[in-house]
Amino acid sequence: MTAVTRPPITSFPRGHTFARASFSLDAAAVRAYLDAVGDANDYGASIPPLAVIAFALRELQASVSLPDGALHTGQEVEHEAVVRVGAPLTMQAVVAQRSERQGFVITVVEIVVEQDRVPALRARTTIMAPAGGGA
């Protein structure tokens, strides 16, 4: 594997728009998620909304690193449509807020996940990370 340096989330200013990412979630990935969290619900061919957000955050981390010690401190999600296993998805993320306090950078990232080019989920993720923290 080739090591890739990704800038830390703390380095992005308010208003920064990350590159749009495309992905899809197959049955195996969804099964692994459900097994990990212990969710016993039968979702059929749909994907739990919070799983979609978890995978969207994974996509975001392809271009952004979280400094050691970064913490997820808040989460908002609006579900617009049921997300289907295997459906083509795109994700767009924007830094909606950025502030510094007591040696920490607080970043709010707004994420829109589209399915069939229509918004299916909207999320606001708040991350607190040590200022100056690197990848």
Place this chain on the structure above:
Amino acid sequence: MTDGSSLTREITQGRIDAYAEASGDHNPIHVDPAFAATTPFGGPIAHGMLVLALIGEVMYRDHGDAWSAGGRLKVRFKAPTRPGARVTASAIFVRETDGAREYAVQCADDAGEVLIEGRASVPAAARP
């Protein structure tokens, strides 16, 4: 439909490691005990999204696709969840307003410490 619903699950280090693999979030504060010991937490803590998944599970169990297609969730992660914690996720009906049924949601450990707290809602018209 009930006015309150909950489930309890133990958050083991094995579950945290499995979540790291499934989600790709290998932040050492979750999966590296040596690193985590150097943080103010003194040891590993669970991913917030792993614990939050319990609330999603409760809401889907009670509302099905109405939750997946029209639900809203807003929470704060208030305290870390440590490996071995038995976490109870609950959703308590608060009110019906603006066409939605609103619930107070939280995750708490056996000691009663609130780990996650917030509100969730589902479209009222979708009520079974």
